[in-house]
Amino acid sequence: MAHYTHEIRVTWGDCDPARIVYTARIPGFALDAIDGFWEDLLGGGAGFFANEIDRGFGTPFVHLDLDFRAPLTPRHRLICTVDVLRLGETSITFRVTGSQDGVLCWEGTFVCVFTKPPEIAKAAPPAEVRAAVEAVLGRG
Amino acid sequence: MAHYTHEIRVTWGDCDPARIVYTARIPGFALDAIDGFWEDLLGGGAGFFANEIDRGFGTPFVHLDLDFRAPLTPRHRLICTVDVLRLGETSITFRVTGSQDGVLCWEGTFVCVFTKPPEIAKAAPPAEVRAAVEAVLGRG
Amino acid sequence: MAHYTHEIRVTWGDCDPARIVYTARIPGFALDAIDGFWEDLLGGGAGFFANEIDRGFGTPFVHLDLDFRAPLTPRHRLICTVDVLRLGETSITFRVTGSQDGVLCWEGTFVCVFTKPPEIAKAAPPAEVRAAVEAVLGRG
Amino acid sequence: MAHYTHEIRVTWGDCDPARIVYTARIPGFALDAIDGFWEDLLGGGAGFFANEIDRGFGTPFVHLDLDFRAPLTPRHRLICTVDVLRLGETSITFRVTGSQDGVLCWEGTFVCVFTKPPEIAKAAPPAEVRAAVEAVLGRG
Numbered sequence: 349m350a351h352y353t354h355e356i357r358v359t360w361g362d363c364d365p366a367r368i369v370y371t372a373r374i375p376g377f378a379l380d381a382i383d384g385f386w387e388d389l390l391g392g393g394a395g396f397f398a399n400e401i402d403r404g405f406g407t408p409f410v411h412l413d414l415d416f417r418a419p420l421t422p423r424h425r426l427i428c429t430v431d432v433l434r435l436g437e438t439s440i441t442f443r444v445t446g447s448q449d450g451v452l453c454w455e456g457t458f459v460c461v462f463t464k465p466p467e468i469a470k471a472a473p474p475a476e477v478r479a480a481v482e483a484v485l486g487r488g
Numbered sequence: 489m490a491h492y493t494h495e496i497r498v499t500w501g502d503c504d505p506a507r508i509v510y511t512a513r514i515p516g517f518a519l520d521a522i523d524g525f526w527e528d529l530l531g532g533g534a535g536f537f538a539n540e541i542d543r544g545f546g547t548p549f550v551h552l553d554l555d556f557r558a559p560l561t562p563r564h565r566l567i568c569t570v571d572v573l574r575l576g577e578t579s580i581t582f583r584v585t586g587s588q589d590g591v592l593c594w595e596g597t598f599v600c601v602f603t604k605p606p607e608i609a610k611a612a613p614p615a616e617v618r619a620a621v622e623a624v625l626g627r628g
Numbered sequence: 629m630a631h632y633t634h635e636i637r638v639t640w641g642d643c644d645p646a647r648i649v650y651t652a653r654i655p656g657f658a659l660d661a662i663d664g665f666w667e668d669l670l671g672g673g674a675g676f677f678a679n680e681i682d683r684g685f686g687t688p689f690v691h692l693d694l695d696f697r698a699p700l701t702p703r704h705r706l707i708c709t710v711d712v713l714r715l716g717e718t719s720i721t722f723r724v725t726g727s728q729d730g731v732l733c734w735e736g737t738f739v740c741v742f743t744k745p746p747e748i749a750k751a752a753p754p755a756e757v758r759a760a761v762e763a764v765l766g767r768g
Numbered sequence: 769m770a771h772y773t774h775e776i777r778v779t780w781g782d783c784d785p786a787r788i789v790y791t792a793r794i795p796g797f798a799l800d801a802i803d804g805f806w807e808d809l810l811g812g813g814a815g816f817f818a819n820e821i822d823r824g825f826g827t828p829f830v831h832l833d834l835d836f837r838a839p840l841t842p843r844h845r846l847i848c849t850v851d852v853l854r855l856g857e858t859s860i861t862f863r864v865t866g867s868q869d870g871v872l873c874w875e876g877t878f879v880c881v882f883t884k885p886p887e888i889a890k891a892a893p894p895a896e897v898r899a900a901v902e903a904v905l906g907r908g
Contacts, residue, residue, distance in 0.1 A: 359523050360536035360644055361516060361652055366885060367541070367645045371829040372799045376501060376792035383499050389899060396500035398560040400785060401507070409791040413833035419888065422537040465786060468839065505680060505787045506745060506779055511689040512659045512781055516652035540645060549651040553693035559748065605646060608699065637805050641796060647821070656781060663779050676780035677842040681787070702817040753797035 351484050352388050354381040356426040358448075369420035374454055375412060378444045380456060381428035385442070397465050400465055405473050407440065407460035424448040430444035435481050438462050438470040492528050492622050494521040496566040498588075509560035514594055515552060517555040518584045521568035522598060525582070529620050540605055545613050547580065547600035554596035564588040575621050578602050631764050632668050634661040636706040638728075649700035653765050654734055655692060658724045661708035662738060665694040665722070669760050680745055685753050687720065687740035694736035715761050718750040771904050774801040776846040778868075789840035794874055795826050795832060801883050802878060803847035804863070806889045809900050820885055825893050827860065827880035834876035844868040855901050858890040 364370040383395035504510040521536035604611040644650040663675035744751040784790040803815035884891040
């Protein structure tokens with residue numbers, strides 16, 4: 349069951365001369381969906397931006413992989429789902445999918461580490477952030 | 489009175505190290521708003537994409553200007569307004585603005601010519617497109 | 629006479645389904661050329677990034693305008709020229725052009741104000757920055 | 769041994785408020801490097817664009833994965849390497865890396881299928897394209 353659903357308006361400018369969305373735009377869609385997950389989970393607006401500036405934690409990406417199943421076009425909204433696969437001491441792993449008109453277009457895995465900016469070393473997230481993620485995972 | 493209002497979710501990835509939206513993203517926001525105007529006006533989804541592929545007309549830009557009044561951040565949705573300033577025989581001019589939290593952040597003028605792809609010469613738009621724009625302008 | 633020339637490799641991903649560069653990419657090319665101007669003028673690498681972080685001044689944009697003369701494609705490198713049109717007490721105005729294969733594709737004017745980050749109010753630039761720009765203008 | 773090396777100028781606009789390159793820009797750098805590989809291999813300029821429009825073959829991506837080892841900044845040029853890992857009947861797999869100042873920043877695998885546009889089904893590439901890739905692989 350998806351914890352969070354995120355809608356994106358795909359446009360002409362996202363497409364390449366093959367008349368489908370350019371591959372390199374898709375990781376950005378997935379990251380926007382994860383950004384929306386944080387905004388939805390923690391409230392207060394602004395996702396990654398609020399995490400870094402207001403809440404004092406960062407989540408830089410250390411890995412991503414994507415499988416592309418069907419082309420994207422501007423003809424339908426892109427519906428992304430975001431699930432937390434795993435919460436570690438200093439990391440978090442997401443499963444993100446994108447569908448249009450009921451067809452799965454891409455799916456992927458994204459691994460982030462928690463940091464305490466401006467430090468770039470791994471660090472445990474704030475307790476309330478951990479608690480909020482655990483609640484979503486059903487073990488809060 | 490704005491003919492069309494378009495909402496955009498500004499994200500972390502739109503911002504630069506000054507912690508505000510990078511200037512070069514803003515023309516893309518304005519073009520997405522114009523894309524939305526066409527989708528709203530003509531129906532059928534997909535804006536510029538449907539215009540080019542389904543309706544047989546293009547609207548390449550020949551001019552744009554933008555004045556930046558206040559910084560953009562991810563803390564609020566960006567609300568764009570799109571008005572048709574002028575409809576010529578083979579051109580159309582838009583006024584587009586962007587506001588956050590009630591503050592005007594930028595405003596600009598965008599001039600497009602009509603074409604009949606794959607030709608790149610100026611050409612009158614389809615009659616039903618002209619009629620739809622004229623209706624918005626109140627002289628249909 | 630152009631003070632600075634900047635080469636950009638235009639790619640497939642910059643193009644839209646009309647098989648030419650998407651309009652909203654072009655302001656980014658112009659800003660990259662201005663970024664290169666600063667890097668070339670002040671040395672030390674990194675343009676806007678070094679200005680903000682190492683040299684303590686920012687140059688947010690308050691205006692830009694662009695006229696599009698011919699389509700851009702990936703078939704040729706984009707050659708940009710950057711000239712300083714005017715240096716004010718707290719502002720700088722650039723003329724930037726882009727050509728491919730000897731054909732002028734776009735030209736525009738870009739106005740920036742100087743700031744002293746993290747403040748966002750206008751502020752005079754560092755004396756050595758002013759001196760370097762004046763030297764380019766031939767009145768150093 | 770890398771078959772192809774590709775240099776990219778990283779800029780201010782590629783960076784996010786954490787003052788490092790935004791993760792979602794990096795797949796685009798890798799794809800630009802692969803675009804450069806094709807341009808270098810087949811000549812004639814324009815990479816993916818020439819492949820699609822002049823040579824009649826496409827290479828849509830079906831998979832990508834990336835591991836991020838160190839942050840990217842605008843302080844150094846990004847040096848990408850592109851190697852062909854495997855050439856199948858209707859697919860090609862690349863290994864792409866990105867380094868700055870001698871430090872490996874990211875590395876990844878990219879799988880494309882060959883198509884014959886406007887068809888989107890897999891199709892063998894043109895014989896001369898296969899021959900050129902095989903020559904790079906040392907089994908031409």
